[in-house]
Amino acid sequence: MGGFLAALWDIFSSPTMYGSAVRLGGFLAFAALGELVAEKAGTINISVEGSLLAGAFTGTVAFDMTNSTVLGLLAGIAGGLIVALIQANMSHRLTADQFVVGLTANVLVLGLAGFLNGILDPMARRAAVIEIPLLSDIPLIGPALFGQTWPTYLLYPLIPLTWWLLYRTRWGLEVRAVGENPQAADVSGIDVNKRRRQAICYGGVLAGIGGAFLVLGQVGTFDTGAVGGRGFIAIAAVYFGGWRLGGVLLGSFLFGLADAFRLALPVLGYQLNAQLLAALPYVLTLVVMYAITKQFRQPAALSRPFIRGLR
């Protein structure tokens, strides 16, 4: 037991652990930030998984063609946005069920990515690590937060940007209004479904960046199983965070930490069962959701479609 505790200490005091937690959690945070906006507007956007994968794939293809990480990230945005546009227009213009659309979109992206990957077989490479002077010298968290590949740093401005959009602009006020009380918002002249579509698209853009970041800033190769359900963990992170920006970020990094912990254990020579550890983030998410869901107030109209004149 003492040996095990010592190993735990080893893991939790090693900077590499936190570096990998930031990478894994950062990936989740891209998706979760966007998902937060979509949910604030009243949509549980499960196509975030598809947006991530689409962003990863289009990002890889663009990188393969142009050899430019910037263009790869832009293409990732486009990929994520396309999936979001399908989701938004099907569920908030045509009023098809948002879960049905999201799920089908995920299957579609998975199939397309697999099919096209076989044809194009794009190659990717990890972007360069850039250490930010001074900041990266802070012990423990310095290298983890400021010694990463440069696409990681895109996340940092997106956090205040999302906060500003949601809480300091008219648009954000309207987004929150259509998520809380669509009828009232409608009466006061807000196009409810338009705001919801826009919120989903914002989520798609962020998930697209996240997907491209996964390939170009983290793994370095594309694989159809690369996202592998982590979009759903991002949704869970939004629940975990109680629909508050800080909480959502905390959730993302906690789940990232759990994932990093799983990866760090065997490296340090401690064999715990790999399968059970791989299930850990999902189990943790479920437990957390069970424990806290009712304590925070979710957007009142979450997952309820708005059709004028009905209820």
Added chain:
Amino acid sequence: MTSRTRSLPSLSARNRSGMEMAVLYVLSLGGAVLISGALVALTGNSWLRVFGALMDGAFLAPGRWGETLVVAAPMLLVALGMVIGVKAGFFNIGQEGQLLMGAMAMAWVGTRLSGPGPVLLIGGLALAVVAGGGWAGVAAVMRFRRGVPEVISTLLLVFVALQVSGFAVTTDWLLRDLDQNRPSRAVASAALPDNIHLPVIRIFGNEFNIGIILALLLAGLVAFGLVRTVWGFRLRMLGHNPNVAQKVGVASTRTGAAALCLSGGLAGLAGAVMLAGGSSGFRVTSGFAQNFGWQGLLVALLARSRPLAAIPMAILFAALRTGSGFLAATGVDRKIVDVVQALLVLALLIPPAIQFIRQRRRALAQAGEE
């Protein structure tokens, strides 16, 4: 009475809207087929050859339609579970995991218990229902005790189930093959003994197990149960309007939880039917589910949650799946079939949605005139 006659559209108007629907369906399905065709063309293949290969693989080549029926059975079972959930207003999308739990239960009964074959077979199927239902039951508990949406919990449980299966087949006291001599024992359970396989029917050189018959019977039962029994009525009421259901005394928690568990139970049964029907050589592996859960889910969506309509849709999806096995000869990746399936579902979502919006607009315009 006058208001009643006014709210009914005239006969010609109904014909017109019927025509509209037909045109919309043709357009959107045509669009889906066109996109699929374009993707095939992208690989430099003729879509006619691809279509021919799909037909050969699904029906025409010797022994293939029997194979298609074998594949259709678990898909139909999963779809029926989905239908029950949707009718009660719950969106259980964790069938992939529930199916895996069912298959593991069947494997455990088949390889670790001893007894007469038929008893073990039926016992295994029953335990599979319990296992799948229990896995969905976790989501039901979370939903009804703490308000955690079942959409998310069932999804997350899929990934837990995947890891649990990986753990089970590598653990001696669970499902790991105890035969030391088999080289691949690290990744798969022992095979089910011969006397626990589902009985096989042979017609015209085609072989299929009785899984499809079981699934068809259950489809009839679900269709009957939803429409003609008090329980089905309560369930549908809960799905239509939970507030009304509550007011007329439907025990929403009990009915809803039962619907969710039943929905998972049918997915579990699907897993057991796959295993006892010879999938993966009668062995559970961690990749055992092979997307059957997701595809069964799409079948239910395609059937618009009608149990009997799920039958042809399950056969269609099964045909695409078995047909895809013959695609290798044409040089087109079989993953094209996944794309076609998703496009079909998306295409079929569009016409009813458009019609719904038009009706709303007409109703609002009418309300404005009066």
